[in-house]
Amino acid sequence: MLDWLKTNAAKAREALTTEVGKFRNKNFMEATAAACAMIAAADGEVSSAEKIKMTGFINNSPELKAFKLSDVINAFNVAVGKFEFDYLIGQAEALKTINKIKGNDGACRLLVRVACAIGASDGNFDQSEKAACRLICLELGLDPADFELQGA
DSSP, rough: OOOHHHHHHHHHHHHHHHHHHHHHHHHHOOOOOHHHHEEEEEESSOOOOHHHHHHHHHHHHHTTTSOOOOHHHHHHHHHHHHHOOOHHHHHHHHHHHHHHHTTOOOHHHHHHHHHHHHHHTTOOOOOOHHHHHHHHHHHTTTOOOGGOOOOO
């Protein structure tokens, strides 16, 4: 997966930017922010450094520039706040938000690809991040193997 992202980064970013524009709506934006929070919290704690990394990624991401930055950051911060209060509550709330796009196969697949890109953005798509992406897949009724996220 990481090799694919490296070799096709420009094409993938361009395709994701185009696709996000198609699904520009509040539910998709909130689901994307929730997925970002899940990836940041994958190790059980969202540190200040992870918040800065995720906010920086959102701020500079061509995949998310179709959305108002302040709205995405607000939705991300709300989701992160739930993880900080209680990890399981945060996870349940994030999955509930992500579930709002279930049934729209294109949006669901795009969300998983964005979540994988976020997980790999630091060059280390670790097992906890992959597990969070697998959980997102399962919530959306998608096969994790379609995204090279087979169980570890």
